[in-house]
Structures are given as C-alpha cells and as structure tokens.
Amino acid sequence: MTPEEFGYVRPSSLAEAVAALAQPGAKLLAGGQSLLPLMRLRFAAPKTLVDLQDVAELRGIEARGEEVRIGAFTSHVDVAAGAPWQALREAAEQTGDRQVRRLGTIGGAVSHADPAGDLPAALLALGARVELVGPEGRRSLAIDEFFVGPLMTAAQENEVLEAVFVPAEGKGSGSAYRKLRQEASGFALVGVAARLRLDGAGRCVAAGIGVTGVGFTPYRARATEELLVGTAVSDVEVEKALGAIVQDIDVASDAYASAEYRAEMCQLFGRQAIAAAKAQARS
Amino acid sequence: MIIELTVNGRAVRRDVEPRALLVDFLREELSLTGTKIGCDTSQCGACTVLLDGHAVKSCNMLAVQAQGRRVVTVEGLRDLVPENVQQEGLHPLQAAFWNSHALQCGFCTPGMLMSACDLLSENPDPSDEEVRHGLEGNLCRCTGYEPIVFAVQQAGKTLREAGLSPLGTAREGVRE
Numbered sequence: 001m002t003p004e005e006f007g008y009v010r011p012s013s014l015a016e017a018v019a020a021l022a023q024p025g026a027k028l029l030a031g032g033q034s035l036l037p038l039m040r041l042r043f044a045a046p047k048t049l050v051d052l053q054d055v056a057e058l059r060g061i062e063a064r065g066e067e068v069r070i071g072a073f074t075s076h077v078d079v080a081a082g083a084p085w086q087a088l089r090e091a092a093e094q095t096g097d098r099q100v101r102r103l104g105t106i107g108g109a110v111s112h113a114d115p116a117g118d119l120p121a122a123l124l125a126l127g128a129r130v131e132l133v134g135p136e137g138r139r140s141l142a143i144d145e146f147f148v149g150p151l152m153t154a155a156q157e158n159e160v161l162e163a164v165f166v167p168a169e170g171k172g173s174g175s176a177y178r179k180l181r182q183e184a185s186g187f188a189l190v191g192v193a194a195r196l197r198l199d200g201a202g203r204c205v206a207a208g209i210g211v212t213g214v215g216f217t218p219y220r221a222r223a224t225e226e227l228l229v230g231t232a233v234s235d236v237e238v239e240k241a242l243g244a245i246v247q248d249i250d251v252a253s254d255a256y257a258s259a260e261y262r263a264e265m266c267q268l269f270g271r272q273a274i275a276a277a278k279a280q281a282r283s
Numbered sequence: 284m285i286i287e288l289t290v291n292g293r294a295v296r297r298d299v300e301p302r303a304l305l306v307d308f309l310r311e312e313l314s315l316t317g318t319k320i321g322c323d324t325s326q327c328g329a330c331t332v333l334l335d336g337h338a339v340k341s342c343n344m345l346a347v348q349a350q351g352r353r354v355v356t357v358e359g360l361r362d363l364v365p366e367n368v369q370q371e372g373l374h375p376l377q378a379a380f381w382n383s384h385a386l387q388c389g390f391c392t393p394g395m396l397m398s399a400c401d402l403l404s405e406n407p408d409p410s411d412e413e414v415r416h417g418l419e420g421n422l423c424r425c426t427g428y429e430p431i432v433f434a435v436q437q438a439g440k441t442l443r444e445a446g447l448s449p450l451g452t453a454r455e456g457v458r459e
Contacts, residue, residue: 001323008284008301008347029348036343037325040304049301051348097420098398099331099340185326186419 003039007048014057014162018133020050022158028052030073030108033100058107058162067165072107079106079119085166086280087175087193087210087273091122094179096186107161110143113217115150115252116187120218122177124210125193128166134159147217172205173197174280178272180213180265182256188213189257190265192245194273196233198281204228209270214262215249223247224270233278242270286350290315291359299346306330308346309356317357317393321422328421331394332356336450338401340420357393360400363451368442375441376400376434376449385434387425395421399435400449407443407454409436 011017020026025047029035038044052058058073061082068084079092080101095118096104109119110130120143128143132155143164146154155161179191195208207228209221227241245266253259287296290313297312309315309332318341321329325343332341333355341354355363361374370378376396379385386392395418402409402417409417414432423431438449448454 002304002307003302005300005302008345010347010350032345032348033325033343036304036345040323040325040342049345053348097328098401098417099328099338099420100325100343102334102337102401103339103344 001040001042003036004042004045006046008051009048010051010054012054012056014055014133014160017050017052017055017160018135018158020048021160022135023048026050028111028160030105030111031075031100031103032108033096033104034108034112034114052160063168064165066168068168070106070164070166072110072161072163073105074107076101076104076106076109076119083166084169085122085126085175085195087122087125087177087195087277088119088166090177091118091191091193094118094177094181094186106164110146110164111153111155111161113147113149113151113153114187115215115217116189116191116213117218118177118179118188118191118212120147121188121191121193121210121212122175123164123166124218124220125175125177125195125208126166126210127195127208128164130164131162132156132159133162138162140165144220147219149217152217170197172199172281174277174282175208176273176276176280178269178276180269190214190262190269192266192270192273194270194277196228196274196277196281198233198278202232202282204231204233209245209274211245211249211266211270214246214251214266216252219249221245221247228274233274238271238274242267242274245270284347286347288349288351289353291355292362301345301347303346304342305332305344305346305349305354306341308349309341309354312346315356315358319390319393321390321394326422327391327394328398328418329391329394331397331421333397333400333450336401336404338398338420355397357396360396363400363449364442364445364447365451368445368447374400374449375445376403376438379434379438379441380431383430383434383437385426385430386423391421391423391425395423395431399438403435403439403442403449407448408439411436 027046223244
C-alpha cells in the first residue's frame, strides 16, 4: 500500500535536521527499514519526513578517547564490518536480511526500539550510551534508560539521535551475541549478548548481559551480571548466574513461544554467549 | 517534487510525489516491470534492485530517496557486463538460472538475480551456506532453493573465469 501523503525535506546538516524536526508532525527518516513498512500499513502517518541521508555528522565509526563513536546513520552492514566488539558485529549481521542491513541504520534500529531487536541487546551488554541533539542542546543517556516500552524511547519528539557510544575494547575483554530466530520473520524469539572482562588469573572483573525478545523492552540482566563478577566463569557459576536472567521480568508469551520456553532458551543462548565471550577474553 | 537519478545507465528526471515508493516509480513511471511486487510487508525481496551497486528492496524505499543515485533493475543487468561475457544476450547470472532451471514460476527471479549480483560482487566464490545467508531476503515458493544456490555458484565460476565481478568491473587475482 502507498503511505498517506507527506512532505519531504532533505537537510544537509545536523542543525538543519533539528530545525526541520521542530515542525509539527515531522519525523526522521534514516534507512526506513522499520518506518516505511509502518507507513505503508498506515500505522504511522507523519506530516513531514526529514531524510537524514545527507547529514555527514551522522556517519561513520571513530575512536574518541575511551569510547568509540558510531554515527546514527551507520548501516548494519558497516557496523557488522567495522564496529568494535564481536557482540555488536554479530547482532548487526543477524539483523533483518542482506537488503535490510544495507539500508537499515544503528540509529534507526535503536530509535525503533523493537522489543525483539538484536542491536539493543548488544548495546545493553556493552553499557553503551546515546547522544541526542534537540533545540535545547545535547544530552547523553545510558542505553538502559533509553528503552522505555515497546517501540518507545526516552527521546523527545524534537530530538535527533546523533550517535551511539560504546566503550573501547580493553585487554582481557570478550563479547558475543547468540540468538534463537523466529524462522519466518528472523526476529529474535530470544537473543542474549554477553560481555566479559577477565583479569590475568581468569577472574571476571566486569560483566554485561543484554537480553532481547523476552521482556517488555530489551533489558540488562543485572542480577546475572553481579553473579558473574568475581567468579572464574566456570560452568557451575555460569549456571547459577543464568538462574537470574529473567528475574523480575514479565516474560513474553505468544503463538511462537511460551514464557516457559523463552525462559529456558535464555539459559541455553545465554550459556552460548557467555562461553563465546569467555573464549575471546582469554585469547 | 523533481528528482534526477540514473536508471540502467540512463539519466532520468521526473516529477514524483514524496510518498511514491521506488518500486512503483520504476514500474509505473518508467515501465520497468521486471521488478516485481510480491508482498506488502517488505519480506519477499521480489522488488530487489541495485542502488549504487548494492541490493536493496525498492518497495521499502521512496523514489525521492534515490535522488542523485544509481539504480539498476533486472532490465539493466546484462549491460553491466561486456557482450563477450553475455550468453545469448544474458548476464552470466541469468544464463546460469536458465541453464540450471533455478526458477519455476519466475516471479522471484528478478529479485534473486539482483541479490545474487550483490552477493557475488562481495564474495566471488560463495559456499552453499554463504549463498543461502546472502539470499535470505528473497523468498521462492517453487524451487526449494537448491537449483538457485547451484545457479549462483555456476555464475560465480563463469565470472571468475572471465576475471570480472558481476557488476562488470575487472577482478585481479581471482582468475582460475
């Protein structure tokens, strides 16, 4: 179906984009791989689309001190090829399909805030943050404060998500993303991203666990993280930590998977992600 | 609004509504009906075209987004390679699909060809698994995919022997 009528502007700078977004009913268009399907089904009908493809400030991956900045308009293909952290690259590579990954962007995927999105799980595990720019200036928000509900974020309607920042990969670090695909849609029935940092003796000094497809929003499994820190990440210790992975979560149940099955799959895919992150951290 | 772009090597200038999808623009405005509309949910990939040399779904993109860019549809596929590499007027990918019976009803074929073109330009010699992963955005309801995977690999072989990428650019060091 053809979307409802709308106006179209193509700003060439971030300042112009912020100004265009201030118009009532305006919405940002990045890769369009989530927004255009919604507009075609007429679930969304913005008055104006602000196409970000010419905004250079939103492009590219670069080191910034202790962090790596990933511009919001960076495509999944480019994240899969050039982002730090294996978990992030694996999540990008498992998002959508080849054509979707070419046009779809990290900023778009994060802003769409699908409760089963792949990239959010990896970004949560990495302890990423986002920078938003609006008429009142710039602000930074931790990624776990960004997802507030299904398809809902903490961004204001007049703010542009400019970039995602992830910590630089330190020595002894490793990460991975493992996912159970819904075969028809490719979305995660369950997806778990793990990040570990081990000291010279193989003891876990930092852990991040991001889970998608399971709760109301993608979330950070903090209880599991806490149970991993200080351990040698042995099978028994991992088992115990994963016992808390759906703690305080209202686990989703639908035609594809019951809550019980999802919780069980969190254990399985969590175990795989942690094992892969551990192997990397040691190498 | 007025857009200018290149379609199959030709400069095109047209007045379009912002809401026109690229696939509708190609089919209705330019009469390039080789690009198909197979679903309404951006899942089937029958509408796949090349945008600046990469496969994208033209149903999931606005015509205005293609302003200033290069689009190749299945009608322009064979002209990407020189005539001496074409087989009876077909691109090696089209010839391989023909020779391997990699289609039954043929509706998904244009999209399969364009996705395969993108895949082979990145990976000249893909394994079965790599072809399947590369074509996961294209659905075929007839063939069961086996002959499609085979055809893509055959086309890859032909192109390697010719020292060419499927986009027609010379490829060093892959000639067998």
